[in-house]
Structures are given as C-alpha cells and as structure tokens.
Amino acid sequence: MPELPEVETICRGLKPNITGLRVKSVKISGKKLRIPIPKLITRELNNKRIANVYRRAKYIMIEFKEDKDLLLVVHLGMSGRFIYHAQPLEKHNKHDHFIIKFDDNTELILNDPRRFGLVTMLRRQEMDDFKFFQKLGLEPFSDEFDVAALKEILKNRSKNIKNTLMDSSLIVGIGNIYASEILFKTKIHPERAAASITDAEVKKIHKAILTILENAIKAGGSTLRDYTQADGKIGSFQFDFNVYDREGEACTKCKSKIIRIVQSNRSTFFCAKCQVKDPCHPG
DNA sequence: CGTAGACCCTGCGCGC
C-alpha cells in the first residue's frame, strides 16, 4: 500500500510523538506476516525508550536509547497501517499483529489484513546481512542518486521503464502509483524499454522522481483505501493524480481518455496521446 | 546474469 511518501509521512508523524516514550509491553498476534515476528521481540523491547524513527526504502526503522545497537524494523506491505493512539483501545481489532504500549498509556498498533507486512528486530551489525536489506537500490533523495546514476541504471536494460522504476533493487521507494505519475509527467510510454530512454528523458525522469515524491510528502501521501498517517489522518496527494486510478477519465492535459494496461500483474495508467510509444510515429 | 510470471493473503465492490 504505501510507497516512499506514505512511509516517510508516517515516520515524520511518529518521531516527535513517540521519541522518549518507554515501552511498557509488547503484544504480537502470533500470525505469520511476510516472516514470523520473533517471539523474543516482546522481551527485547520491554522497558526501552524510543530514541529515533527514520525511513529506509519502504521500511520504518526505530532506535532505542538503552540499546543503540538494536533496530525495530517495520514494513507495511500492501495493507498495513501503523497508528499511534493517544488513548489505549478498549478492544483490539482483527488483524492487529503488533501492539506496543508505552509508559504514558499510549499505544502504537500495526494492523495488516493481508499480512504482506513485516516486523522484526536487528542488531546494527546484522543490518547488511539481513536478507531484505541486501539488495536495496539507491534512495531517491540521496546524493548518489543523480542523473548519471539513473542513466547507468537504465542503460542496456531490456525491461520496460515502468517496472524498472519500481524495481527496489535499483531504486527504492517508487511503487505503482508514483511510477505511473512519473511517466505521465515526463510524457514517456510505460512499455518502452529502459534502454530506449534518451539522455534528455533520463534528466526529465530524474527531476520528476524528486518533485513528485516531494510533493506527495508535502501532501501527507496518497489515501485510497488503507493508508492513513500515524495519527489516523488521511493524505491528500490522490487529488493530484493525473493518471493513477483514472481509467476512462479525461487526461488533465489533452482530455483524451486515460488507459489502463497490466504490466507484471500490476495496473499501469497512462495517456496514449501524451505518452506515445514511438515519438517518430505518434498514434 | 536479467526478466517474466506465479505466489503470498484478506477484503471489497461489482455483476449476475
């Protein structure tokens, strides 16, 4: 469900609220998420104070004051919500898989119906060995992610540009919504091979990735079905969508109908008039 | 090696 802007929004919302709070108890549902939640997590986190909250790729990372080596790692998958409750719930909901109670009687709850999410803990020195962190690509907002790096990523790649942008072993954080939006903004057809992208287009894509992700963060992310911010509020970037989830509606630029196709089992939305496959032979 | 596809899971809205 959440892409980089949504995870970033959750981290920013959580950080000022929970930093300094002491963990009073941890409960786990016992159901397997992407991987099982380690049972030791309840004992390991207990009585420790939150030191920091930050994002890596689409993972939420939480650090502790008493144990600077320890990292709590949370991924929301497709349907996960991570919500901070100022008042403890009288009754927990179905699919609440991970519940932290703090010493001021507030609660942090991960609810995830589809269970594609993940909760685990790591020692800092184990981080690079952690299976899911080994193959993470570049952070869009890092210095390493410049036009030259993007050009290198796309070079010689036969895969279509849309799935290339979504490939987290190359670039992290771009998911199904923002990939379509980035390609609309740059007027690039989603089925074009990554290798066919020209230097001028690489520059445009690089710029579009940064501006669209930035704008989405400013809007507090996009709320369609499941996603909410850490305080339960919804984001508003869905009102700025040009193509995503707009099949059959009018293109915001040329008024022709937005088309939906399927690439690697995921929906892609685009305007066939604004985003032509072959610029030499439009239409 | 890189790529395409199946698969993991629950819930919702739609057409019949």
Place this chain on the structure above:
DNA sequence: TGCGCGCAGGGTCTAC
C-alpha cells in the same frame, strides 16, 4: 442476498 470474479500504495521466489 449470496456467489464468484477481479482488483488492491508490497515484495520474493522460481523457471527460463
């Protein structure tokens, strides 16, 4: 109302 189908901001694993 009930049923079956397709669809959903994720990622991994396997076969080629």
